[in-house]
Amino acid sequence: MKNKRYVLSFFILGCLVLLFLALNLCAGSVAVPLREVLGILLGKETDEVFRDIIMTIRFPRTLAAAILGGGLALSGYLLQTFFHNPIAGPFTLGISSGAKLVVALVMVFSLGWSLHVSSLLMIGAAFVGAMISMGFVLLMSRVMDNMSMLIVSGVMIGYICSAVTDFIVTFADDSNIVNLHNWSKGSFSGITWENVALMGMVIFLTSFFVFLMSKPISAYQMGEAYARNMGVNIQLFRTLLVLLSSVLSACVTAFAGPVSFVGIAVPHLVKSLLRTTKPLFMIPGCFLGGAVFCLLCDLLARVLLAPTELSISTVTAVFGAPIVILIMVRRRKEKAE
């Protein structure tokens, strides 16, 4: 019974990934027919303009949306597990914003000194920012045993970081910084193949590690005390969880800026689809789900008001925020029962 559900769910998710990959490649301000796209991907002789659009702009961007979406959803899932709280996520806990702040600082500084910033350095900067925010959240979680308060403090940290980032971006105004402005609102645009290769490596590697941790994660779902009795080294486990989720959200932020709500909405949807919380299924499920979600949102961001582009967070918020509200209402109801 259950196994059938898992197989069917993963089949659906796989199909959706392929469907949206194709849609994202075809649709845009210039529509490219699917046949042309396939031709380009297979290396056949095709229209030069189409080839350029697909290979230098749309294909890397589409892949980035899929990979980063997957990483973001997974990061959210890890944070929810860590805090035993369904509305914890890189965005609500202020981790994305912390990463954004440090990345903005590094960018502005290096622009000031006319230095070239490598993608790797960006990830590093984002990671530092993510860890600073995470550290703050962990400190707060020691003081507050109330989970909603923790989220509120996370959101506040997020606001502070965003305000400082805006401040920096505004004052460092320079023609070079137009991109920075776009990025600080969240966007998958301007992704190069080099970026894709690096993010792919970081995110796939991290996700693989996360997958290897699915056994202790399942133990941790029974609560810390029981997990410890099952033989889990809690200290090590918690540290790894924090590091891995921070790497994932830092990598996303470094390339696409802050992307809101994916980390909460996707694990919730995937959980409802699979009807399980078993990490062995949830981890790949979240990754695929995140990819689908971000592909869809990026598609809408590009197409809805073409040729003007919406920021990705605008679109993800439209879908994600109602889900967060839904989760909270449902939790209330369960408590009242």
Place this chain on the structure above:
Amino acid sequence: MKEFYFYTEGLTVGYHGVPLIKNIEIRLKRGEILTLIGPNGAGKTTILKSIIRQLAPIDGVVWLDGGEVRKLSGNEFSKKLSVVLTDRVKPELMTCEDVVATGRYPYTGRFGMLSQEDWGLAHEAMELVHVGELRDRDFTKISDGQKQRVMLARAICQEPDMIVLDEPTSFLDIRYKLEFLSILQRMSREKNLSVIMSLHELELAGRISDKLLCVKGDKVDRFGTPEEVFTPGYISELYGMTAGSYDEASGNLELEAVKREPEVFVIAGNGSGTALFRRLQRDGISFAAGILWENDLDCPAAKALASEVVTERAFCPIGADKVERAKKLMDSCQRVICTLDLEGTGEWTRELKGLVGYAGEIGKLEG
């Protein structure tokens, strides 16, 4: 020390380096049941947490199966010892069967996949604690009592040599309390399972435990068999009881006696008076009782509740001085009630019949 499966040497426990209870010496053989008793906040949970490695001991050593507990790997430890805690677990979308099966964790491979055998053991454990029918129910949607039993099944499914339980009977009604403890007793006898737990129900602790550990303030007050621990008046002292009383021999609990000049004299005996004693206590009426032999069923309740009890040594004829005392009390009371049916009784109750007659004469006999 080899004969002991579990023992501690100079164990000192506490939080953040501050010792709370010092020099705990526990000795437990395989198949024995140890119960921790003591007032709220005395540190029972702290001791249990230190034993199961949730809390680092401040000093001393804990030994399990011939090895030092802190040197065991997480996996080795979990195969020897499992726990039932007071922590509320809220696993999402997990059936009771799934929860029980998490007990197989230390035996599974890299990804925690369960074999047919693992599922078999999980089902067996569920049958053992009579929760087989909850198998496919959502764990978060069953009652607290059911959850507690499912968690016991989980602990059993982990196939330990020892189970540690923190107040396991708190959410259970009387039927399940007895059933729960019976399962532990059976497991300890049949599978040689050692059990350490904390209980609030003293009478049950006295019945089921091979050893008792009395925790009081900053020390272990007593450690021994229930017979050694439950000496008269000890429970009152251990818990610092200020109202009511506990009879160690019978496990009887009584509320606070009405301490005034007695208004009613009760001629009781053979257990016929206890219910009346309690009713008088509820109505706030002070009373005296007599003449009771020390071994009479009514004696514990009378001693706990009456302002004065006239008693005679067990298996001895009633002395004239006791009769005099009883008559004197009757004189000062407004009413006399006899709960004892003296019809057809023999020579032994002559004095009691006399007392009833006396009460009639002075016009105070009721009922």
